[in-house]
Amino acid sequence: MKNNILYLLLLALLISSCSTKEMEKEQPYLILLSMDGFRWDYPDSIATPNFDRMEKMGVKAESMQVSFPSKTFPNHYTLVTGLVPDHHGIVNNTFYAPKFDEVYSIGNREAVQNGKFYQGEPIWNTAEKQGMKAGSYFWVGSEADIQGMHPSYWKEYDHDFDFYQRVDSVMAWLSLEESKRPHLISWYVHEPDGVGHHYGPHSETADSTIRDLDALLGYFMKELSKHPLADKVNVIVLSDHGMGNIYKDKSILLTDYLKKEWYTYLVGGNPIYNIKAQEGFEDSIYLALEQVNGLTIYKNSEIPEALNYGTHERCLDFTIVADSSYSIMKRAPRKNYGMGGTHGYDIRNKDMNAIFYAYGPAFKQNYQQEMFKNVDVYPLMCEILNLTPAPNDGDLEEVRGMLK
Known part of the structure; x- marks a missing residue:
C-alpha cells in the first residue's frame, strides 16, 4: 500500500514537472x-x-x-x-491633476517617472x-x-x-x-x-x-x-x-478671446487644451469661444460619446479642440509656425x-x-x-x- 502511494506521488510530481517544462517551452x-x-x-x-x-x-x-x-x-x-485616456488618466500630453494639485507634462522627467499619475x-x-x-x-x-x-x-x-x-x-x-x-x-x-x-x-x-x-x-x-x-x-x-497639415492663416491665439482672470488652468498643446474655470466665469469662457471659427469648445459633460472623453477629473471643465488644419496657441507663434503638421484632432478625422x-x-x-x-x-x-x-x-x- 505504501509503495502504491509512493508511486502515485512520484508519478504526480513527474507529470507536474513535465507540465511546467512544457509550459515554459511553449x-x-x-x-x-x-x-x-x-x-x-x-x-x-x-x-x-x-x-x-x-x-x-x-x-x-x-x-x-x-x-x-x-x-x-x-x-x-x-x-x-x-x-481610453479618459479611463487611464493620461488625458493629454500636459494636464492638471486636481488630486495632487500638480501639472503633468511630457517634458517634466520627475512627473513622467512618477507612477501616481498612471492608472x-x-x-x-x-x-x-x-x-x-x-x-x-x-x-x-x-x-x-x-x-x-x-x-x-x-x-x-x-x-x-x-x-x-x-x-x-x-x-x-x-x-x-x-x-x-x-x-x-x-x-x-x-x-x-x-x-x-x-x-x-x-x-x-x-x-x-x-x-x-x-x-x-x-x-x-x-x-x-x-x-x-x-x-x-x-x-x-x-x-x-x-x-495632419496645418496652415499659417488658420491660427487662433487664445489670448485674443480669454482673459487670464477667467481661468485657473489652461493646459495642453496645439490643437487641444483643457480649461479649469475660475468660479463664476464658466459662461464667460464658453460664450467667448463658442463662436470662434476654427475650434470647438465642449463642456466636458457634453462631449460626444464617440470621443470617450470628459469624465475624468483631469479633463477639468472644458475641452477645446481645433478644427482640422487649424492651430490653437496660448501665445503668439514663432515666425514660421503653421508650415508643418500636427495631431491631437478629433479622431473621426x-x-x-x-x-x-x-x-x-x-x-x-x-x-x-x-x-x-x-x-x-x-x-x-x-x-x-x-x-x-x-x-x-x-x-x-x-x-x-x-x-x-
Missing part, C-alpha cells in the same frame, strides 16, 4: 514596436519594401483608429492598457504578475513605478539614442538565458513624428524619413530572422497617431489614424484587417501571450480574425 514571445506619428497611409504613397514584405508575411490593417485626444502619451499608454494596468505588469518577464525600451509609462512595479528590463528615455542600437539591445534581451529572457518586449522610435511636425505629412523630408524607417524595419526583421527563436516570435509594428502590421506564429499570412480601435491591441496581445487581461475598454472579437 510560452509565446511578442515584440511590439511603435513608430511615433506614422500616419496610416504613408506606405501607400512611398516605396516601403519591408513594410510590404511584412504585410505578405502576416497582417496589415486598413488603418487603426486612435483614442481621443490623438496625442503621443495618451495613445501610447492606451496601447499597453486597453483603456490602469500596462501589459508589462500583466505579464510580470503572471510569471512572464517583460522588457520595455522607452515606452510611455515604463519608467514609472506603476502599481509599485516596473518591467524586469526598462530604459530611462534617451531621445538621441541611435535607432539601430535600439534594435541591437532588443536582440540582446531576446538572447538572454531562458530564466532571464523577456517574452514581451516593447520598444519605441520617435520618428516620423518630428519631421511630420516640422515639414508636414507627405513632405519630401517626411517621405525620406519613411524610407529610412522602412530600412530600420528591414534591419530589425533581418536580425530577428537570424535569431534561434525567430520562428517563435510574434511581431507587431504600429503607431500612436497620424499627422482619418488623418489621425495609425498603422498596424503584424507577423509571426500567432498570425495569419497575407491577411487584410479592417479598421479597428487601438484599445483592442491590449486584449490581442494578452491573447497571444496566454495572459489573463486586466479590465480594459478593448474587444478581442474585433481583431480575433487576424489570429490563426
Whole structure:
C-alpha cells in the first residue's frame, strides 16, 4: 500500500514537472514596436519594401483608429492598457491633476517617472504578475513605478539614442538565458513624428524619413530572422497617431478671446487644451469661444460619446479642440509656425489614424484587417501571450480574425 502511494506521488510530481517544462517551452514571445506619428497611409504613397514584405508575411490593417485626444502619451499608454485616456488618466500630453494639485507634462522627467499619475494596468505588469518577464525600451509609462512595479528590463528615455542600437539591445534581451529572457518586449522610435511636425505629412523630408524607417524595419526583421527563436516570435509594428497639415492663416491665439482672470488652468498643446474655470466665469469662457471659427469648445459633460472623453477629473471643465488644419496657441507663434503638421484632432478625422502590421506564429499570412480601435491591441496581445487581461475598454472579437 505504501509503495502504491509512493508511486502515485512520484508519478504526480513527474507529470507536474513535465507540465511546467512544457509550459515554459511553449510560452509565446511578442515584440511590439511603435513608430511615433506614422500616419496610416504613408506606405501607400512611398516605396516601403519591408513594410510590404511584412504585410505578405502576416497582417496589415486598413488603418487603426486612435483614442481621443490623438496625442503621443495618451495613445501610447492606451496601447499597453486597453483603456481610453479618459479611463487611464493620461488625458493629454500636459494636464492638471486636481488630486495632487500638480501639472503633468511630457517634458517634466520627475512627473513622467512618477507612477501616481498612471492608472490602469500596462501589459508589462500583466505579464510580470503572471510569471512572464517583460522588457520595455522607452515606452510611455515604463519608467514609472506603476502599481509599485516596473518591467524586469526598462530604459530611462534617451531621445538621441541611435535607432539601430535600439534594435541591437532588443536582440540582446531576446538572447538572454531562458530564466532571464523577456517574452514581451516593447520598444519605441520617435520618428516620423518630428519631421511630420516640422515639414508636414507627405513632405519630401517626411517621405525620406519613411524610407529610412522602412530600412530600420528591414534591419530589425533581418536580425530577428537570424535569431534561434525567430520562428517563435510574434511581431507587431504600429503607431500612436497620424499627422495632419496645418496652415499659417488658420491660427487662433487664445489670448485674443480669454482673459487670464477667467481661468485657473489652461493646459495642453496645439490643437487641444483643457480649461479649469475660475468660479463664476464658466459662461464667460464658453460664450467667448463658442463662436470662434476654427475650434470647438465642449463642456466636458457634453462631449460626444464617440470621443470617450470628459469624465475624468483631469479633463477639468472644458475641452477645446481645433478644427482640422487649424492651430490653437496660448501665445503668439514663432515666425514660421503653421508650415508643418500636427495631431491631437478629433479622431473621426482619418488623418489621425495609425498603422498596424503584424507577423509571426500567432498570425495569419497575407491577411487584410479592417479598421479597428487601438484599445483592442491590449486584449490581442494578452491573447497571444496566454495572459489573463486586466479590465480594459478593448474587444478581442474585433481583431480575433487576424489570429490563426
